Amino acid sequence: MRALQNKVAVITGAASGIGRAIAERFAAEGAAVVIGDVREPDGAAVVENITAADGNAFFLRTDVTDSAQVRALIAATESRHGRLDVLVAAAGIGGGSATTVDCSEADFDHVIAVNLRGVFLTMKYALSAMQRAGQGAIVSIASVLGLVGLPRTPGYSAAKGGVIQLMRTAAVEYAQHGIRVNCICPGMIDTPMARAAGDLAMQQFATLQPLGRVGTADEVAAAAVFLASDQAAFVTGAAFVIDGGFTAQ
């Protein structure tokens, strides 16, 4: 039996990068996937790929900063599939180039709105649906920058540290409801977001990660499958690091 057979999964940010790899791998493992992302043509293309491989996928344009759109995403999932089993909160934006003094208030607010408040909103409404279903699993995508400091990332790092604490809070709040809540803290992973930081930044990060390279989105997806599956039945409240050894130093 496949790891996620008959699971219903909402994945935000699945039009690109890590979220996309997770959607494709979840579908291959038997999950019915509902993709919420702001990128309409890219999200539709992921659905086409999954459907062409005999998977089950559906896209709903969703901005995770907008509570009504997040509620509509969860409601559409419940009306289409009858319940929600898994949430992967992968939607996010980059946000690092200015020091704390130089970071504008608007840039700080924007990265917090998407990367922290967006995860809060998707968790909040997914948790309600999971309570209705009587069980569930949440995997949010934080970052090693929620664990260690890096210059020029005040908003992004604050948001990712917040995602880890949101995860821990919900893990202890909802354990008795049969809902597991974990997050993944990736190091530098080769995605369009990472490439936007430039080849030099990617190369520098690769040398900082003891395994000597950047990771792949599929390597993150493999961990997401495990954490979402019943194989991880005793795993909750964990910040699972996938960083080539970066935070072990």
Ligand code: NAI
């Ligand atoms: P990406 O840019 O390839 O994908 C991010 C996706 O999120 C895109 O499809 C984008 O349209 C979507 N998105 C952005 N704002 C949104 C919003 N308001 N509502 C809905 N969707 C929205 O980036 P990547 O690298 O795949 O990032 C995925 C997650 O992994 C992010 O949370 C990121 O912070 C995190 N991460 C990435 C790392 C990397 O090195 N690539 C390292 C650590 C964490």
